[in-house]
Amino acid sequence: MPITKRCQFTDNEIKNAYEEAGSLSGMAERLNITYPTAATWAHELGLTLKNQGYNKPALEITGLQCRHAREYLGLTRDVFCAQSNVSKTAIREFELGNSTLRKGNMDKVMELFKRYRVTFNSDGTFE
Structure with a gap:
């Protein structure tokens, strides 16, 4: 994967990529960057990230x-x-x-x- 520099994208392009993708992994894919890079850029821009991850299943019984x-x-x-x-x-x-x-x-x-x-x-x- 080619090295992508932050200066190749405007703040709005990065924000839009996150909003359209809905996740950091989707943003990374859209911008052709790695997930850690996407996380870093999101943090630098102060993006409010959507909570994702494992959700405990609702159990039928205890x-x-x-x-x-x-x-x-x-x-x-x-x-x-x-x-x-x-x-x-x-x-x-x-x-x-x-x-x-x-x-x-x-x-x-x-x-x-x-x-x-x-x-x-x-x-x-x-x-």
């Missing part, structure tokens, strides 16, 4: 609800994991509140509860 429902059904963690096809570590860490489940694993857990006809209420209870 780990505590999962544990209580599993225990209510009389299922050990081993049996529950075997039936849902989710790893023991993932379920243990989720139930203890140390991590969240990936969407695919949450879908498997909810499908298993559905087979047992367990429904979860918005107030944290289940039936």
